[in-house]
Amino acid sequence: xITVDQVSVDLDGRRVVQQVSxxxxxxxxxxxxxxxxxxxxxxxxxxxGIIPPAAGSVRIxxxxxxxxxxxxxxxxxxxxxxxxxxxxxxxxRDVVMMGRACYKRAFERDNFRDRTVVAEALxxxxxxxxxxxxxxxxxxxxRQRVLIxxxxxxxxxxxxxxxxxxxxxxxHQFDVLALPRKLGVTAVIALHDLNLAAHYCxxxxxxxxxxxxxxxxxxxxxxxxxxAEVYGVTAAVTSHxxxxxxxxxxxxx
Amino acid sequence: xxxxxxxxxxxxxxxxxxxxxxxxxxxxxxxxxPWDVITAVLHQIVPDxxxxxxxxYVETVITxxxxxRVVLGAxxxxxxxxxxxxxxxxxxxxxxxxxxxxxxxxxSVGAVTSILSGLAVFGAxxxxxLAFAGALGSLLVVYFVARAGGRVTTIGLVLAGVAVAYVLxxxxxxxxxxxxxxxxxxxxxxxxxxxLGGATWSSLWVPLVALGAGLGVLLANGRAxxxxxxxxxxxxxxxxxxxxxxxxxxxxxxLLTGVLVAVSGPIGFVGLILPHAVRLVVGxxxxxxxxxxxxxxxxxxxxxxxxxxxxxxxxxxxxxVFTALCGGPFFLWLVRRQARRGVRTTG
Numbered sequence: 050x051i052t053v054d055q056v057s058v059d060l061d062g063r064r065v066v067q068q069v070s071x072x073x074x075x076x077x078x079x080x081x082x083x084x085x086x087x088x089x090x091x092x093x094x095x096x097x098g099i100i101p102p103a104a105g106s107v108r109i110x111x112x113x114x115x116x117x118x119x120x121x122x123x124x125x126x127x128x129x130x131x132x133x134x135x136x137x138x139x140x141x142r143d144v145v146m147m148g149r150a151c152y153k154r155a156f157e158r159d160n161f162r163d164r165t166v167v168a169e170a171l172x173x174x175x176x177x178x179x180x181x182x183x184x185x186x187x188x189x190x191x192r193q194r195v196l197i198x199x200x201x202x203x204x205x206x207x208x209x210x211x212x213x214x215x216x217x218x219x220x221h222q223f224d225v226l227a228l229p230r231k232l233g234v235t236a237v238i239a240l241h242d243l244n245l246a247a248h249y250c251x252x253x254x255x256x257x258x259x260x261x262x263x264x265x266x267x268x269x270x271x272x273x274x275x276x277a278e279v280y281g282v283t284a285a286v287t288s289h290x291x292x293x294x295x296x297x298x299x300x301x302x
Numbered sequence: 303x304x305x306x307x308x309x310x311x312x313x314x315x316x317x318x319x320x321x322x323x324x325x326x327x328x329x330x331x332x333x334x335x336p337w338d339v340i341t342a343v344l345h346q347i348v349p350d351x352x353x354x355x356x357x358x359y360v361e362t363v364i365t366x367x368x369x370x371r372v373v374l375g376a377x378x379x380x381x382x383x384x385x386x387x388x389x390x391x392x393x394x395x396x397x398x399x400x401x402x403x404x405x406x407x408x409x410s411v412g413a414v415t416s417i418l419s420g421l422a423v424f425g426a427x428x429x430x431x432l433a434f435a436g437a438l439g440s441l442l443v444v445y446f447v448a449r450a451g452g453r454v455t456t457i458g459l460v461l462a463g464v465a466v467a468y469v470l471x472x473x474x475x476x477x478x479x480x481x482x483x484x485x486x487x488x489x490x491x492x493x494x495x496x497x498l499g500g501a502t503w504s505s506l507w508v509p510l511v512a513l514g515a516g517l518g519v520l521l522a523n524g525r526a527x528x529x530x531x532x533x534x535x536x537x538x539x540x541x542x543x544x545x546x547x548x549x550x551x552x553x554x555x556x557l558l559t560g561v562l563v564a565v566s567g568p569i570g571f572v573g574l575i576l577p578h579a580v581r582l583v584v585g586x587x588x589x590x591x592x593x594x595x596x597x598x599x600x601x602x603x604x605x606x607x608x609x610x611x612x613x614x615x616x617x618x619x620x621x622x623v624f625t626a627l628c629g630g631p632f633f634l635w636l637v638r639r640q641a642r643r644g645v646r647t648t649g
Binding site for chain 2: 094097098099119120121122123124126127128130132133134135136137138139140143144147148150151153155156196199200203209
C-alpha cells in the first residue's frame, strides 16, 4: 500500500506538483492521467524517491520514503521508467539481474534464488526467449517488457510505471496493464491512453497544471466536461459495448 | 549472445601477462634468454628450490632496471584500464578515458606543482597527493560542465574534457617556463612525456597498494556500478544512492589516476582501448569485466613499453607517445561507430 499525502514538488524553483493526495491499497491499480506537462512524471519521480518532495510525504506501508534507506525502499517499491540504458553491451539477463542489487551485499554472487526470480520475471512478461539477447538490439516493445521484468525482479509490493504502454502493440499493452493484478502488486500507473486507464484502473486521479483536478473511479472521473476543461477536447463518454466500462470517443473537430 | 567461458579468458590473460613481463625483462639493449629470466626470478623468490641458469648480470638487470620497470608498467596499465572502465560507467559513455576527460592533465598540474615548488608537506607522497587533488578537481569540473542541461552527452563531455585539458596543459607549460633551474625543467619535461624508465622498487609501493585497494573497493561495488548503466533515475529506483555513490567513485578513480600519473606521467588511451576490448569478450558486467580489464591493461602497457624502447633503439620513445599512436585512430573509429549508432536509434 502506498500513501501520497499532500505532496508538492518543485523543479528549478517552480512548483510543478501541488498538494496531491491519494492512496493505493494492497493490490489496487491506480491511474494518474493528465495532459503533457501536467506533472504526472514529476509526481511519480517524487514517489520513487528520485526527487524529494518540497512538502508532504510518501509512505509505503506506513514508512516514509524520505527517511527509508534507498535499498530498503527498492525492496518494497520498483519502477518502470522511460528507457535510458546507455550504449553498452548488456544481455537481457544482465539488465534484469540489476533488479536483484537491492538484496545483495558487497562481493555477494548471484545465487540460485536470484536466477530463479530473474527467469520468472522474464516469463511473466513473455520474454523468456530474449534472455540471452543483447538489450541494445531489441525492439522498443521488447525493451519495455524487459524493463518491466527488471522491476518485477525487485519483488516489490508496489509497482510504479510511467507510460508503460509506449512502443507496445495492443496485445502487449493489454498484457502489461493486466500484469499488476496478475502478480497481486499495488500499482500506480501514469497513462496517456484514457480508454486503457478506464479499463484497467480501479481509481483514477486527473492532474491539471500540477493540481489534482478530479479523483475517483473511471465512471466518476471521465466526463465530457472534464475532457473539455483539462484536455481542451470535445468528447463523448459512452460505455464499452463489451466490457461496459466508460469509453471515450474523441471528436477531433 | 554466446561468450567464451570466463575462467578461460582470465587464464588466457594471466598467461599473456606472464609472457609479456618475461619478454619485458628479456628484451633490451642486452638481450636475455627467456628461460634465464624465469629461473632468475624464481631464484629470487625461492632460492633453495631453483638455481639461476643465466649469466650473473641477469640478476642485476632484473633487480635494478628492467624488473621494477616491468612491474610498474603492469601496475600502471592495470590501473589505467580499471579507471577507464569505471569512468565510462560513471559518465555513461563508452568514450571516457582519464586522459580524454582531462583527469590526467589535472593530475599533471598537481605533480608539476610539487616538483617545481619542492613542497614536501606530505613527505615522499607529496607528488601523489597533489596529483590526486588535481585529478579530482578537473574531473569534477569536466563532469559538471558536461552535465549542464541535465544529461551528459558525448559531445558535451569531450568538449569539456578537451577545454579543461587545454587550460591545464597551458598551465603546465607556463610552470615549465617559470622553472628556476634547467635541471628542474628537464625533470618536468621527461616526466610529462610519460615513461616508465625511472622505476625503482621503492617507488612501486604506493601505486601497488593504491591499485590493490582501489580494485578491491571497485569489485565490491561491481553490482552498483552495473546499475549506473541503467541511467540515473533507474539506478535510484533500484536502490542506489546515486549522488553519494558517484562522488565516492570520483574520489577513488581520481586517487588511482593521481597516484599512477605521479609515477609514470600522463599515459593516454590505455583506459579507452582496453575496457572496450574486454567488454566485447566478457560482457559489460563489472564483476567480470574489471578483473579482465586490469589484467589486459597490465599486459598491454608492458608490451607497449617494450615497443617504445626497441622500435627506434637505441633511442627510446616515451611510452605515452606510443599508446597515443595506437589509441588516437581507435578513438576516431569509436566516435564514428557511435555516431552511426546514434543515427540508427533516432532516425
